[in-house]
Amino acid sequence: xxxxxxxxxxxxxxxxxxxxxxxxxxxxxxxxxxxxxxxxxxxxxxxxxxxxxxxxxxxxxxxxxxxxxxxxxxxxxxxxxxxxxxxxxxxxxxxxxxxxxxxxxxxxxxxxxxxxxxxxxxxxxxxxxxxxxxxxxxxxxxxxxxxxxxxxxxxxxxxxxxxxxxxxxxxxxxxxxxxxxxxxxxxxxxxxxxxxxxxxxxxxxxxxxxxxxxxxxxxxxxxxxxxxxxxxxxxxxxxxxxxxxxxxxx
Amino acid sequence: xxxxxxxxxxxxxxxxxxxxxxxxxxxxxxxxxxxxxxxxxxxxxxxxxxxxxxxxxxxxxxxxxxxxxxxxxxxxxxxxxxxxxxxxxxxxxxxxxxxxxxxxxxxxxxxxxxxxxxxxxxxxxxxxxxxxxxxxxxxxxxxxxxxxxxxxxxxxxxxxxxxxxxxxxxxxxxxxxxxxxxxxxxxxxxxxxxxxxxxxxxxxxxxxxxxxxxxxxxxxxxxxxxxxxxxxxxxxxxxxxxxxxxxxxxxxxxxxxxxxxxxxxxxx
Numbered sequence: 001x002x003x004x005x006x007x008x009x010x011x012x013x014x015x016x017x018x019x020x021x022x023x024x025x026x027x028x029x030x031x032x033x034x035x036x037x038x039x040x041x042x043x044x045x046x047x048x049x050x051x052x053x054x055x056x057x058x059x060x061x062x063x064x065x066x067x068x069x070x071x072x073x074x075x076x077x078x079x080x081x082x083x084x085x086x087x088x089x090x091x092x093x094x095x096x097x098x099x100x101x102x103x104x105x106x107x108x109x110x111x112x113x114x115x116x117x118x119x120x121x122x123x124x125x126x127x128x129x130x131x132x133x134x135x136x137x138x139x140x141x142x143x144x145x146x147x148x149x150x151x152x153x154x155x156x157x158x159x160x161x162x163x164x165x166x167x168x169x170x171x172x173x174x175x176x177x178x179x180x181x182x183x184x185x186x187x188x189x190x191x192x193x194x195x196x197x198x199x200x201x202x203x204x205x206x207x208x209x210x211x212x213x214x215x216x217x218x219x220x221x222x223x224x225x226x227x228x229x230x231x232x233x234x235x236x237x238x239x240x241x242x243x244x245x246x247x248x249x250x
Numbered sequence: 251x252x253x254x255x256x257x258x259x260x261x262x263x264x265x266x267x268x269x270x271x272x273x274x275x276x277x278x279x280x281x282x283x284x285x286x287x288x289x290x291x292x293x294x295x296x297x298x299x300x301x302x303x304x305x306x307x308x309x310x311x312x313x314x315x316x317x318x319x320x321x322x323x324x325x326x327x328x329x330x331x332x333x334x335x336x337x338x339x340x341x342x343x344x345x346x347x348x349x350x351x352x353x354x355x356x357x358x359x360x361x362x363x364x365x366x367x368x369x370x371x372x373x374x375x376x377x378x379x380x381x382x383x384x385x386x387x388x389x390x391x392x393x394x395x396x397x398x399x400x401x402x403x404x405x406x407x408x409x410x411x412x413x414x415x416x417x418x419x420x421x422x423x424x425x426x427x428x429x430x431x432x433x434x435x436x437x438x439x440x441x442x443x444x445x446x447x448x449x450x451x452x453x454x455x456x457x458x459x460x461x462x463x464x465x466x467x468x469x470x471x472x473x474x475x476x477x478x479x480x481x482x483x484x485x486x487x488x489x490x491x492x493x494x495x496x497x498x499x500x501x502x503x504x505x506x507x508x509x510x511x512x513x514x515x516x517x518x
Contacts, residue, residue, distance in 0.1 A: 149365035149424075152326055153379035153431060154354035163382060167369050247413020248368045 012212065019212035022220065028206050028213070035202025036224060042119060042188045042198055043228070047181050049124035054131025054177075058169075059161065061136055072132065079129035084122070085190045091122040092194040119191035127184040134176045138169030171243050178236040182229050199224060273340030279304045279435060279466055280325060286333035287320055294320045296490040297334070302435075302483075307467045309477040312487035313513060318470040321487070322437050325468065326357040339434065351383070358428030362440040364420040366412040372399060372423045373408040376430045384431070391430070398426040402456050418449025422456055429460075436460065438469040474517050478502055486510045 005024035012019035022029045057075070060068050079087065092115060101109040113121070142165050150160040189200040203221055207214040278301040287295040294317045302308050310318045323329040324336055327343050327350055336343040338356060366375050376395040380386045399408055402422035412420050421441055428436060438457065442450040454476050461467050461480050471477055477484055478498045485495040486507075494507045505511050 143365075145361060145363055145365045146367065148328055149359075149361060150367070151350075152328060152354055152357075152359040153427070154351050154383040155379060156351070159382050163378065164367055168367075171369070245369050245413060246411045247415075248411065 016212050017215055019210060020216040021206065021210050021213040022217070028210070031202045031206055032199070032217075032220065035197060035199040038116075038197050038202075039188055039199040039228070042116070042123075042191060042196070043185045043232075045120045046123045046127060046184055046188065047232075049120065050127035050131050050181075050184060051177070053124060053128030054135045055166075057128065057132030058135035058139055061132065062139060062161075075125075076129045076132055079126050080133075084126045084187050085193060087126055088119065088122045088190055088193055092118045115191075115194045115196050119188070119194060119196045123184065123187060123191070126187070127180055130180045131177065134173050134180060135169060137176070138171075138173035139165055141172045142168045171240075171245070174236065174240045174243065178233065178240075181232060181236070185229055185232055186225065275304050277340065278302060278337075279306075279339055280468065281337045282321070282325075282334070283336075284334040285321070285324060285331050285336060287317070287324065287329065287331050294490055295324075295331070298487070298490070298492055299334075300485055300492065300495070302466060302468060304434075304466055305464045306482045307461045307480050308469070308483050308485065309481040310468070310470045310485045310487060311472070311474070311477060311513075312493075316487040317490045318487055319439050322359075322439050322468060322470050325435075325437055326354055326359055328359075355383070355431060356434045357437060358431055358433035358435070359437040360421070360424050360428055360439065360441050362443050364412070364417070364424045364444075366420055366424055366427070368412050371409050371411055372404060372415065372426075375412070375423055376427045379427070380430050395426070395430055398429050399423070401429075401459070402426045403452070416449060417445045418452045421445065421449075421453045425453075425456055425460075435466045435468065438467065438471070440470050440472065442471070442473055472517075474502075474514075486513065488513070 008020040008023040012021070022032050057072050060072050063069070096111060096113070096118060099111045099113050101111045103109050146168070147160055147165060150164045151157075155163065188198060191198050192201045192204070195201065200221065203217045207217050280300075280302040282298060282300045285295050285298045286293070298317070298321055300308070310321065312318050320329055324331050325338065325343065327348060331344050338353060341353065342348070343353060366372075367378065370378060373392070373395055376398055377388075377391050380391045380394070381388055396408060399405060402425055404419060404422055404426070407415060407419060407423075410419075412423065415423065424441075425436075441457075442453050445453060450473070454473065457467065457469070458480055469477070469481075481498050483495060484498050484501045486493050486501070486505075486509075488509050494501070494505060494510045501510075502514065505514060
């Protein structure tokens, strides 16, 4: 039969701007898949780390230590009010110079934090700044009286936070968190600037080698990101539904 | 040479030492002496004193803004005071080295707005503090929690969330939640004020049961009929002072202060 691959080979021959190279060239398909895998890893790592930063930051903001509060506030202002691409370049090129190196083969020096490492750190801190604000708003939405009830039962401040305030705040925070994490997944494309071999980086490499494949690769980029973000949103919505409390906040 | 322990004010000052062991049941279980409390420039309590004995039911009544709720909140250290002293079983509540945990094990509190944990079922609400605070065994706590919910007539509602219960039911869960900590004293802060008239009764019946079993209760309430029926002693507050107090029969029928009489005439 005229196979799937042959169809796209012929399409490319007839229409030189529509070379769906990733459907018949195993090597190019491999590059795209490797890029996709890197994007998925980058996204998962950044989502998890940024949520941890958000939770810890919001908790620190609730303490009575003024210095800690000021540090968290400064962090938020810096990361929220500067472009993530600039942050990424700053982390990699400015801070990257000062990180220690090691030599796995005895010849070359390799920095202990790779470009992938810097991308995870930089993007997590970027999204984490927003997450702190999101969780803080959620915590403030928990009535003072609920906290008092917990404390009057003898619960310590930490117990009140982990058992009562945080579980309630989290539920309030999920919709806003959802938005920010969607943004974060899309922002991972900026790691392209420090040569992290994620999906955009690999896609551009493919169309640089095969200019005829530019349109199909761009098309693929849109489709893949829509699916990727779709999976995230689906997961978050499912989580939100599972966390819903009967008779509360509806 | 004198023993330094005898001259150290930290060890001899009764306000600073733990006198809980010295307390005996014939002394007042709660003693409030000349308590002053201000919020900014607003003086809410201007030298309030009252005493509650073990097993007594005391009702505090008075117009809105007279400091009733503030006073009751001072007893379990939810609000701090600027002057005077409050002791619970001989222990000074507003000492700097107060063991809040020990205090709150002794004093249960029920609020006007129930303040249940909305993400926990009725049963989980009742079980939480004994497990987390008293570190008691889960299965033993569960048995007790189920019994308490039966006691407040909420059998069958164990797995309902607060949002699925009526106001009166929520308030009874809140009472059971406080009782699960096996307190010596229960504070009720206008617990029926947010309820509709039909459900007020079911909460009051629950409190009456408690009082009958000998629980020491301090209630801030607007339910005059209930206060009259249940209280051993009634305190009337107005503008931060206790205007008048006495056993209900005397208080309601022979009030001497014009402010009390005016208040009662408006309410009764």
